[in-house]
Amino acid sequence: MERIPFGVRQLDTIVNGGAPTGSVVLLAGEAGAGSREFVHTSALLNGLGTVGDDLYDLYYGEPGAEATQADAVHYISFTDSEAELAEEMRLAMDDDVVDRGLDLVEFHDMSERYFHVSPVPREWYAEKTRTITDLRQRSDREDLLGALGSTLSDVAPGNLVVIDSLSDLIATRTEEVDWADINFLVKGLQKAAHEWDGLILLHLNHETLTPTEFGQLSEAVDGTMHFEWESGGSTRARTLVVKQFRGVLSQIEDEDIVRFETDIGDAGFDISDVRKIR
Numbered sequence: 001m002e003r004i005p006f007g008v009r010q011l012d013t014i015v016n017g018g019a020p021t022g023s024v025v026l027l028a029g030e031a032g033a034g035s036r037e038f039v040h041t042s043a044l045l046n047g048l049g050t051v052g053d054d055l056y057d058l059y060y061g062e063p064g065a066e067a068t069q070a071d072a073v074h075y076i077s078f079t080d081s082e083a084e085l086a087e088e089m090r091l092a093m094d095d096d097v098v099d100r101g102l103d104l105v106e107f108h109d110m111s112e113r114y115f116h117v118s119p120v121p122r123e124w125y126a127e128k129t130r131t132i133t134d135l136r137q138r139s140d141r142e143d144l145l146g147a148l149g150s151t152l153s154d155v156a157p158g159n160l161v162v163i164d165s166l167s168d169l170i171a172t173r174t175e176e177v178d179w180a181d182i183n184f185l186v187k188g189l190q191k192a193a194h195e196w197d198g199l200i201l202l203h204l205n206h207e208t209l210t211p212t213e214f215g216q217l218s219e220a221v222d223g224t225m226h227f228e229w230e231s232g233g234s235t236r237a238r239t240l241v242v243k244q245f246r247g248v249l250s251q252i253e254d255e256d257i258v259r260f261e262t263d264i265g266d267a268g269f270d271i272s273d274v275r276k277i278r
Contacts, residue, residue: 001247002068004160004199007045008038009060010271011240011260017064019223020247022194024186026166026217028206029227034238034262034269038227039162039203040089041268044101046160047073051104055097059267070160070198073105076151078114078144078168082107094266106155113147114168144172145185152189157196166204166217179213186220193222222246227262238262240271 005018012018019025029035048056049069063069077085082102089098148163155161169182186202193200202221206214218224223245230239240260242252261273 001066003064003066004070005046005049005060005063005067006038007042007049007060008269008271010274012064012067014252014274015248017067019199019245021068021197021199023222023247024190024193024200024202025223025225025245026202026204026221027225027227028204028214030207030229031205033227033229034240034264035203035205035227036088036164037092037264037269038225038240039164039201040093041270042160042201043073043075043105043162044089044093044097045267046070047101047104048097053100053104055100055267059097071158072155072160074108074155074159074161075105076108076110076148076161076163078110078165080164081109081111089268092264093268097267108151108155110144110147110151113144114172144169145181149185149188152192152200156193156198156200159196159198160201161198162201162203164203166202167208170204170208183213183216183220186217190221218244223248230259230261238264 002021003015003017003019004021004023005012027035027038045056045060046069049060049063050072075085080088085107086098086102089102152161166182166186169185170179189200189202204217206226209217224243225245226241226243228239228241230237238261240262242249245252260271263270263272
């Protein structure tokens, strides 16, 4: 079975190279527990891997025997520009990794369309070269979910795509975009991904959902990875738990792994310890 690396070496090694091609993976967790750093690391390291950059060799090394590099890496954001994303990445990662990695990642800024249906003043997010009148009179404006679907149809086949963040879509729930629309979007995405033969990573702050809604999304994807804060004495540690994952979880269970203790290094998200059943 071909697999696309997550870009986190120790995790990829345990799961025979990465996620099975055609997978949609939900990356959810508590604020600051590592989910954002995971998607940043996955995008940048896989971007470096598409050209075999020296930094890829340094921070990742040789992919597993079943791993196949994605043809390209695409990063979709609803609220941030590429410059804002780069600034956030530099808070936790080496500048060279960010600069060289982002050059190899195609960024899709959907913030203008996202904020266009909101009460936010348009001069806060609109391109300087486009007037407010142009935005209001654009007759061919697609709805946000339709625009996302069109973008995915164009860029997802054979590629790694990061969608950051599903929480932003959930925050827009109105009469025009309700929970059923978002749930159907994720279910449709899973169906299409099997044909696209790439890997889709969906970032989510699960605290924006009810337990029932989170359960529905988890059922609609191939895998769910949960990022948590764990307290031990006077310290707090970031941990990663693989809740469910078709074609992957069985390998982790065979190793009797309960959870991964994680850390943030120069190349982003990393696994510092693997806790097993005693």
